[in-house]
Amino acid sequence: MTQPELFDGPALLPLAPGACVLRGFAAADAPALWACLQAEVLPQAPWRHLVTPGGYTMSVAMTNCGRVGWVSDSSGYRYDPVDPLSGQSWPGMPPALLQLAAQAAAAAGFPGFVPDACLVNHYVAGSRLSLHQDRDERDHQAPIVSVSLGLPATFLFGGLRRTDRPQRLRLDHGDVVVWGGPSRLAYHGVAPLAAGEHALLGACRVNLTFRKAL
Ligand code: SIN
Ligand code: FE2
Numbered sequence: 001m002t003q004p005e006l007f008d009g010p011a012l013l014p015l016a017p018g019a020c021v022l023r024g025f026a027a028a029d030a031p032a033l034w035a036c037l038q039a040e041v042l043p044q045a046p047w048r049h050l051v052t053p054g055g056y057t058m059s060v061a062m063t064n065c066g067r068v069g070w071v072s073d074s075s076g077y078r079y080d081p082v083d084p085l086s087g088q089s090w091p092g093m094p095p096a097l098l099q100l101a102a103q104a105a106a107a108a109g110f111p112g113f114v115p116d117a118c119l120v121n122h123y124v125a126g127s128r129l130s131l132h133q134d135r136d137e138r139d140h141q142a143p144i145v146s147v148s149l150g151l152p153a154t155f156l157f158g159g160l161r162r163t164d165r166p167q168r169l170r171l172d173h174g175d176v177v178v179w180g181g182p183s184r185l186a187y188h189g190v191a192p193l194a195a196g197e198h199a200l201l202g203a204c205r206v207n208l209t210f211r212k213a214l
Helices: 030-041 095-107
Strands: 012-016 019-022 061-066 069-073 076-080 117-123 129-132 144-150 153-157 167-171 176-179 188-190 205-211
Touching: 012 167, 012 176, 030 061, 030 095, 030 144, 030 205, 061 069, 069 117, 095 144, 095 176, 095 205, 153 176
Parallel strands: none
Antiparallel strands: 012 019, 019 176, 061 117, 069 076, 117 205, 129 188, 144 176, 144 205, 153 167, 153 188
């Protein structure tokens, strides 16, 4: 029997100043995080495909939890305390999610991270996210903490200019990427997801992006 986990790279893989991958950081908590999403977030705020200001429907389905949620429509991108689908507040951020995000940020060198928004992305085969910056947050002092669950993806991590050639790295179930400080506005994206079947999540990838938006 091979034991691939014995041959994985270092647990903390630096990407750029202020940016790193924490390999498998959320692996042990992943079943509880996924259960939390299913029980506490998705019933109240189900997946939906948002439309970009340019009129394109995104291939990634999204929802949010926390005080505010990231939304896109014909008028632009914004953080909104109200889920436009339900007209109600977004579900609160489950404490297990908040704790994991704070621990990952601290492990990456950003102690005291208290996110108020968690964007949850759902990818199926072929879903992709083009290169973009996370810049709708009021506070760029806090880092971004991004947790991968389910099928593996190719993450694109670029520089501060759209034209900087991105690094391509594989993100597996339980991996966490943190970018802040000089990398806070780094361009990033996700290549089209390859089809597959994951033992816990099935034929999808779910990504949680924690931000301090307010
Ligand atoms: C995002 O940039 O919002 C998500 C990135 C990812 O899915 O890994
Ligand atoms: Fe992003």
